[in-house]
Amino acid sequence: MASEPRQVILASSDDWDEWIQVIKTVAEAKDIWEYVDPNREALLEMTEPQEPDPSKIKTNATSIADLDELGREIYQYQWRKYERDQEFHNSKVRAVQDLKSFIQQTVSQDNLHYTYNGNAHDILVALKKRFAPTTRYRELEIIRKWKAHPRSLRQSNIDNWLTTWDLLYDKGKALNIPDFQDNRPMTDFMLAVKSLIPGFYSHWFGRLQDDLTCIGFHDLVQKFREWRQAEISDSHNQHDISFVTLKGRSPEGKQPNQPGSRSSNQLREPRTCICGIQHHFSKCPYIIESIRPNGWSPDPKIDEKWKNLIQSNWMIRKAVKKARQYIEQKASNSESPKEAFQSLNQDSSYGVYPDITFATTKASYSTWDSPYPLRDSFILDSASNIHICNVQDRFKDF
Template sequence: MGDSTKSHILTKSSDWNHWLFLVKGRAQNTDIWSLVNPSLTTKPQGTTKPKKPIIQGTVTADKKLTYDYEMSNYRADYALYEKQQKALANLATYIQDSIATNLLPYISNTDSDNHPWTYLTTLKAKLAPTNEATDLELEQQYNQLKRGPSNQNIEKWLQSWEEVYTKAKQRDLPQVKDDRPVRDFLLSLRGIDSTYSQMELHLLRGQETKPTLHKAVEDYRQHLRIENLEKPSKSSKHSAFPATFKGKEQENNEKPPCICGLNHWYKDCFYLNEDIRPKHWNPNKAAQTRVNEKLKDPKIKARIDYALNREKERQLGSPSTTNTTATLTPNVQSKSPSIEVASFSVISHSTRRANTSLQSSWILDSGTDHHICNRSMQDRFKQTRAAELDEYLTCGETTAPITTYGTVTVNVKTPSGKGHITLQDVAMSPSFMANLISLDKALEAGIDWNPRTGTLSKNNQTLCFTERHNGHFYLERNAAPL
């Protein structure tokens, strides 16, 4: 079987329409579809093999002239006949090569008739779905799409919407009449992008000319492209434990075109965001006119308002004070070192409840590359920046949202007695099962850990100690509540 057919094999009933479309394309390319169309109830007759002319009796000049003329026509007719026969033979071979092995007996038992029409009518009787079955299958697929993508790839899910919608329109199903499919599509987005869904549904109600489903899907694709440009890349999974942090790593420098004519985010546009305008800024008249015209489009205005509102939500609280390196500074109050570590992503693990409460203790985690705390540290936590709307922790099938970022102090044992360390840019997830300190970030900062002695040190200076208990290394171990 040739490589070209491997991805287009007729195996089951649901493959029939797609497979027949490919067969029809090949037949039309060689002008033989009218000879093989399985919708025809009787086998079509192709070009009859022409008979070669001969000269009867004595050859005369007139007979020779007639013979030459007939011979010229014969050659033309035979070439057409031969071309048609070759095309039929090639299509028959293609059909044989593009069906599953278990279907070969059906076409090999056609009384030595290797004509493509015979093959196709036989396979159609075996596999072609009835209109009732097709409609039922499309209804089921449509209802499944309305539930949202779940864990499915978003682009594949969007493609499925377009494919099922197109087929349903061909069958004139009631589910895809008027603006119903657009409304169903937008409702299906609620689980993954509720703000966009609500905004578009609101706009849909006020539009006299409703968009098509294809337009609605493409609009959402464009929205995702802009969102993905604006968002940092997701952190990758680590090997140590099954809980993965999803959040910021680094900014994407690629900026989309703005309605003012420049390339930047809406939040960075002086024409759109009054909060960032310089005191003595004067707008360009041509650009201002262009912006005003664009803002007359309610859909464009709604999207810009959405982007600006998202930016305001991000700015809740103080600006981020994230450092990119670790620093060592004295702690005057406890006369012990203070460690400040910037961090970006986390992976952690759960454990059984023992005499020590993980929920209210601090663990040094060798698989962690982000600091994280829960509601037990609420009194110590000082917010520095808001979390993204979609930042969360996953642990198995459970998710825990990250609500904000900030600094938090950890009580530790130092060579001179009790002290504390201060962690920077800690992710606050109130429902998370433990408080974790990133050993990975400490090592990056030049802070060494000796698991045998339990010491954390830098430049041969001991900073604090860890305590091993129930397979964990605690910097701060608190008793479980009664």
């Protein structure tokens, strides 16, 4: 079953481009656009098929009775073809008449008087003269909408907002507007989404700096859609993490809000690393080899992800380099790289985070091997349904 054409009402010049495209789609479906195209100044006439003439089969023949057996077969073939051609012609005539009715249904009441006289072609020519914007007007209007669009997110949902980016870009490219050439549209889009997803901006801005042709505009918008969807999914799957304290003190022995210590509100919380642990780059053994525990070996898949990210993102490269330099500097002033790692917890630029952390939503687990005094203690947490201890003999049932 054929779908109904989208109902677009022609009320002003702003509606013309979309409205005439709908009219064209309807006309092409009936194979009549060439007969109604308003860009044709002269109407293309529909030629009605002619009945077969016996005299063209046999000289001086006036009827089929004057033809021999072969001539009558030729005449009958031509007559069947004529009937088919006539039906096709009549269907086109009806389609043009139906199109005129459809045009009247999709023009606003104030503009209906433009459709009173003439056939469908005459009506479209009249409407084009009245509503089709000039090229210069189109250019100015597209530029105006493009510049205003980043601020329009407050009035529309983000999916519609992204779709409009694609639409305006296509229109600007079709008109060869300078603002839509080279990488300027991608720069405008990146600046518009910077505050929405900073990670997306950092990643793709860096790649575009290295290679302006690495991605097209529509692909960039689609990447943003996918990145945003992934972040939404991640936020739904994340669990709240709380840190265990002993008598109101952290593993370092400081109370959370005592003078000289930094509360969680004062710290910049690290994001979940590629390795799956929430920590800063300077604490990740995948990129800081000197802090790897004895017997530790990297997961090949995670290791490959790190290598690809460092290679493709200049901001990540810079952050990793800074973390490595920090560890090297600490190591030069410490007995071992392990001490340098432990001293990170006292450095204000990296924040204070306990070496032993416990998740109270589902499980309690140790995230690092550390000389923390309570390392061999088995701390029970009533809010956790799973407990982990590094001494098997202490388990009564497991």
